Amino acid sequence: MPKVTFFNLPEDKRATLILSLKKEFSRVPLYDASISNIVKAAGIPRGSFYQYFEDKEDAFFFILNDFVACINHQFFTLIKKYNGDLFDTMQEFFQIIIEEEENVHFFRNAFLNMTYRIESTFSRIFKEHETNNNLKVLSSLLNTSILNFSSEEELNHLLQIISAVTFRNIVEKFAKELPNEEALRRYRLELTLLKSGLVRHLERESRGTS
Amino acid sequence: MPKVTFFNLPEDKRATLILSLKKEFSRVPLYDASISNIVKAAGIPRGSFYQYFEDKEDAFFFILNDFVACINHQFFTLIKKYNGDLFDTMQEFFQIIIEEEENVHFFRNAFLNMTYRIESTFSRIFKEHETNNNLKVLSSLLNTSILNFSSEEELNHLLQIISAVTFRNIVEKFAKELPNEEALRRYRLELTLLKSGLVRHLERESRGTS
DNA sequence: ATAATATATGACAAGGTGTCATAAGTCAAT
């Protein structure tokens, strides 16, 4: 967390600094980012940076948390839009992320360099966490009648699976610079597989039985 | 790839250097590793390091590739052992990785700091790649009759899903320092969900219907 | 006006990386 001094900063100075942070973390991933660049861009002396943040990581996760909070909000909006259908929700969720334009480079760097802490920040959306109550809230918003779980633990795992697959698809999209269309097609294919299950059930469906 | 000079090194000198690399990359993740530490431990001058490797990354991936080749081999042995049952194979595969003792710290650092390049190196096991022919070979070894796919592309996605979920479980095990038993229990639960599918199919099973 | 507190500043120590001129080996051919 940034220090109080940061939050006491006059609006415009803070805004400039935040912009400089986003700029640097969009240029390169966290570990290649340089505080020198940030302070140069923000026009503040180096010492000041350390009045505001513990270190580079602190600043990075301040920005990331903000993005994630925003994404989190969008996610919940989508669930309502799709009447609790998790799969329709995820599909548009995926689309929103890969079509995001303003902060593509920031996201690209974050996804291609997913340390556990970064992953953990993102998957907070799908998990119970001190800062939120998402599992409970999700549980109430989801159309659970179509989902294959029989306990809260299973629901949790189900969501972990979905988020892992989703993240992997986003990473692949960025890494291989897939066109949005193609990325979406592949993601849909995986969602379909996830829904129907990875083992063949003859009595249920005809896919692949002929 | 290390430079030729590295491969021309006398056996024992190369072995010492490799040990020093493993030691440093076990101590801290790639981006915190220090070449100074490595050369100090190996007892070679700093300049020599650059005769052998392009840089830190080069050395890291040389070591990682070696580990992955070994894991890859174990994976194929398991498939044969389980007569092509992908799920039984994955279960023991998971177990082998989390129970590995000699190089826990190396793996821990690699999994908790999964850049795309690291992930990509690991998932080479489940993917077609210049250096291997795994999709084709897998295809022939797997008991595909129990798997729910109807094209090579679908099989590929099926494997991507399994590997994403597997990696996520390994990461969680390391991050939360779960006991092996607990990690395995959770992984099994997710495998079960994956097999039966995330949506409920009343006519097929009784889980969660009562 | 004064003291107490909060913020700003940039020089600096410590440590990291990659390079390069130079030294030292190795080997083949005369």
Next chain:
DNA sequence: ATTGACTTATGACACCTTGTCATATATTAT
């Protein structure tokens, strides 16, 4: 054996980064 061509070894060095700290400057309360 000596020469020359080539490969390998070496550590000082330039350059860059980070985080700290003594000092200067605001700000606020009394």
